[in-house]
Amino acid sequence: MTLATVPANGLAPLLLPERLRLTADQFEAVCHANPDAVLELDASGELIQMTPTGSETGARNQALGALLWLGVRASGLPLKLFDSSTGFRLPDGSVLSPDASLVRRERWEALTAEERRGFAPLCPDLVVELASPSDEGPRGLTALRRKMAAYQANGAQLGWLLIPEQRAVEVWLAGASQTERIAPATTLDAGNLFPGLQIDLAEVWQG
Numbered sequence: 001m002t003l004a005t006v007p008a009n010g011l012a013p014l015l016l017p018e019r020l021r022l023t024a025d026q027f028e029a030v031c032h033a034n035p036d037a038v039l040e041l042d043a044s045g046e047l048i049q050m051t052p053t054g055s056e057t058g059a060r061n062q063a064l065g066a067l068l069w070l071g072v073r074a075s076g077l078p079l080k081l082f083d084s085s086t087g088f089r090l091p092d093g094s095v096l097s098p099d100a101s102l103v104r105r106e107r108w109e110a111l112t113a114e115e116r117r118g119f120a121p122l123c124p125d126l127v128v129e130l131a132s133p134s135d136e137g138p139r140g141l142t143a144l145r146r147k148m149a150a151y152q153a154n155g156a157q158l159g160w161l162l163i164p165e166q167r168a169v170e171v172w173l174a175g176a177s178q179t180e181r182i183a184p185a186t187t188l189d190a191g192n193l194f195p196g197l198q199i200d201l202a203e204v205w206q207g
Contacts, residue, residue, distance in 0.1 A: 021045030024089050028118055031087075040087070040138070041095040043150065050097075050138050056207040057132050057139070060164060063206075064130060065100050067199040075196035078105035082124070089119040090154040096147060102126040102194075123154040126194065130162045130204075148172045148179075158193050167205050 022030065027041040038050040053061065065083055072079050079102045087097045101124035108116070115121055129147060132139040141163065148159045152172050159172030161179075168183035190197035 020047070022047065024093055024095055024119070027095055040097055041093075043090075043092040043094040045093070048138055053139065054132065057130060057164075060162075060204050060207045061099055061130055063203040064128065064162070067203065068100055068102070068128070071197050071199045072102065075194065075198075077194055077197060079103065079125075079194070079197075080105055080108045087119040088124060089121045090123050090150065092150070092154055094150060094154075095119050096150065098124060098127040098147075098151070099130045100128040123151060123156050125156065126158045126160075126190065127151045127156050128160045128162065131164065133165055145170075158190060160188055162201075162204065164205055164207065167201075169201075 022041060022045050024041065027039070027045075027047070030047075031037070031039060040048040040050060042048055061084055065081070069081055072081055082098075082101045082103070084097060084099045086101065087095045088101070089095050103120075103122065103124050107122060107125070108120070111120055111122070127148070129144045130139075131141045131144055135141045137143065141161075144161055148161050148170070149172075151159050152174060155174075156172070157174045161170040161172065162185075163169070166183055167185060168181060169185040169188065171180040171182065173180070186201055188199050188201060
């Protein structure tokens with residue numbers, strides 16, 4: 001698996017065998033050594049190499065983050081917002097990066113300064129993933145559903161899986177036996193878990 005582009009010293013890209021398994025600490029060291037690589041780690045210790053998003057997906061992701069920031073601000077809830085480049089060390093040992101995520105401020109403030117600088121050892125309270133037009137690769141719908149299930153199993157209270165091509169949202173609620181599908185979806189409303197947190201999806205769907 002290629003982890004990075006050719007580094008500045010002109011050496012070849014770093015290659016690792018497919019069956020290599022890493023601990024979360026080893027994964028963090030690999031990420032520091034390969035800052036241009038976009039990586040995740042699954043619960044088995046296997047590396048997942050992400051690819052850059054397409055321009056349309058990137059625009060949607062940017063709109064999503066901005067709208068969530070405004071939504072949190074309007075709600076007055078004590079939540080901290082994180083972008084798609086943020087990795088979290090989940091209880092199962094995986095290190096995953098949601099497209100957007102929210103953590104209750106008291107949980108964030110309970111972490112040490114060192115824990116905040118690295119991959120925070122917690123699962124976000126609310127996670128959002130944005131599916132790409134193709135079902136192929138780590139940003140495809142099938143792979144993202146596995147990620148949503150992992151977030152749910154690791155303690156996420158609420159998850160939103162956005163499917164722009166269908167203007168649909170899958171709602172992954174903690175303790176629910178199955179997901180709820182909303183189509184066509186015009187808003188995201190966090191309900192009683194995060195009262196007052198709501199965003200309009202028109203700009204996200206527009207891309």
